[in-house]
Amino acid sequence: VSQSRYVATESVQFTYEDHFDSKKVILPGLLLKPDHPPPWNLVLLASNCAGLDDRFWTKIGPDLLKRNFAVIFLDAYTPRGFRSACENQFNYKFVQRIADPKAVISQLRTDNRFRKIALGGHSVGAIVSFLAAFKQSSTYVSSDKTVDYDAFFAVAPSCEISFRESALGNPLLVIVGEKDDWTLPGPCIRSEERRVGKECVST
16 A cells, blocks of 8 residues: 555554464554544455455545545554465454454544544455454454444455354445356345345345
């Protein structure tokens, strides 16, 4: 991510104990600041498999800034020794996909510059947001289970993997393409049907 394309930026980092690898992990991020003083509403973006080369970031970041949101690009790959998960998405383990955003929100809630905080992403980043939206995800982390994001959005997630309990912590927006042959909409529709207990119609 090139900082030069944005007017006001700040390097941030989040530290927690990664119990899957039994070590402390430091997740770096880049905060993009709106052109007005805080407090701000914030969108935390998890990356797709391309990591720091996530093109979704470069498209949605400026749009969110125009709408007066602050934005954080979160780098979960570099601290773990790889830059991309496109060749092997299991490099970024599902336990870590759940634990990372939960650890980050616990720390973001201590920063009084931020009001409402949403988590979102595309593809692999969408899976991160999709999983984090379920209430049961909090049982898999050691951080404070009472804090959460105010909203979640997932663009082209793979919804095949979910939780036994279908209840959400807060609102989740899932955006899928009917003709997308990579991240099929069917599993996401079935996930919502399971949650609401009735058939859903895609629009």
